[in-house]
Amino acid sequence: MSPPPGWYPDPHAPHLERWWDGTAWTEHRRAPEAPAGPVPPSPGGGAGRAKAVAVTAAGAVLVAAIVTAAVAFDGDTDTRSAPTAPAPTSPAGPPEPTPEASASETSVGDPAVVEDQLNGVTFPLLDGWVRPQHVAQDDVVMTTAGTYDCPGGVGLCRHGLVFSRTVTENDEKSPEALAKADIKDAADEAYDRDGLGRELHGGIESHQVVRSGPVAVAGRAGYLVRWRVHTAKGPGGYVQSLVFPSSVGTESPVLVRYVFDAGGDGPPLADMDRITKGIRPFGDADTGGGVGSSIGPPD
Structure with a gap:
């Protein structure tokens, strides 16, 4: 399982939001105050909008249960384009992964x-x-x-x-x-x-x-x-x-x-x-x- 596509806090730059395509992070980022992407038109009119809201709420609930899957798919190597019709911003997103140690740092038992x-x-x-x-x-x-x-x-x-x-x-x-x-x-x-x-x-x-x-x-x-x-x-x-x-x-x-x-x-x-x-x-x-x-x- 993975969170639904949407804008989430960027794990590598928390002051920005980043597009999650449902499987992996993309290279698309934006400032949090930017307007949300358009919701795809639905034949059902108001019913379609109600479904979009329901999907968004469900996505927020699912995130807590799928943290491990979200972290597993996190990374900068996936450069696929974002969906043409992004989902609304979700109030919660995949958690920030544990930062890796810098290659330039020396691991020692004694910091002195x-x-x-x-x-x-x-x-x-x-x-x-x-x-x-x-x-x-x-x-x-x-x-x-x-x-x-x-x-x-x-x-x-x-x-x-x-x-x-x-x-x-x-x-x-x-x-x-x-x-x-x-x-x-x-x-x-x-x-x-x-x-x-x-x-x-x-x-x-x-x-x-x-x-x-x-x-x-x-x-x-x-x-x-x-x-x-x-x-x-x-x-x-x-x-x-x-x-x-x-x-x-x-x-x-x-x-x-x-x-x-x-x-x-x-x-x-x-x-x-x-x-x-x-x-x-x-x-x-x-x-x-x-x-x-x-x-x-x-x-």
């Missing part, structure tokens, strides 16, 4: 962490940081909330990004060698030219190494390199390449890149150390890291 199951670690989700949504770059595990117009006058930028990926392009296993080799690419991709060749920050003018050295990450011996990058437009920022052995599989090196805008709008630079210290092996909430955990402080 982000899981990277491929590399066997979790990251702490600090205040001001969110899981990635609608992010074009690959391997992003978290971003600062919101976007802004890039200083170069093209594109949208984010004040902070953290990436996590497995190093597979070469046989190098040394965290120090890998971090030192990656830092220039990290700076160029963040502040020089993006994947479309656009200079979102007007290009890099100079950089300084502000920190480098060994660091404990998730109970493993890692290495980091941090640059302060000056750009032609905007305040520039900080990039950091952090490499440590994975605790899963073949223990391939894990590369974590940090991109933080400088200036008052950027995230606190101390968040780099807080995130690093909070990285944990997957399923282990106690084994952390950070400077001084088990390795001497970096330069």
Whole structure:
């Protein structure tokens, strides 16, 4: 059984009404205040109108008994045309379906962490940081909330990004060698030219190494390199390449890149150390890291 054809509240836009053709939702929508569609003429004149009213009332009663059927037929994929003679608006309609989880959301047991199951670690989700949504770059595990117009006058930028990926392009296993080799690419991709060749920050003018050295990450011996990058437009920022052995599989090196805008709008630079210290092996909430955990402080 299914509800009779008619205009019902749109499950995906409750402020609108949507045409239900008796079997599935169509693509026809209208504002609630719009006049109801015409009732097909009936040979019986007044008797026909009385029948239409009776059908409408019966439809309202049936809805409560056929909620499951209405939900089963709900969806945006049915694009058949609405009937040429729609029935009057019904006071009740198929119930709104339970919303599905967004594909961009990460399902985690703890809302305060982000899981990277491929590399066997979790990251702490600090205040001001969110899981990635609608992010074009690959391997992003978290971003600062919101976007802004890039200083170069093209594109949208984010004040902070953290990436996590497995190093597979070469046989190098040394965290120090890998971090030192990656830092220039990290700076160029963040502040020089993006994947479309656009200079979102007007290009890099100079950089300084502000920190480098060994660091404990998730109970493993890692290495980091941090640059302060000056750009032609905007305040520039900080990039950091952090490499440590994975605790899963073949223990391939894990590369974590940090991109933080400088200036008052950027995230606190101390968040780099807080995130690093909070990285944990997957399923282990106690084994952390950070400077001084088990390795001497970096330069």
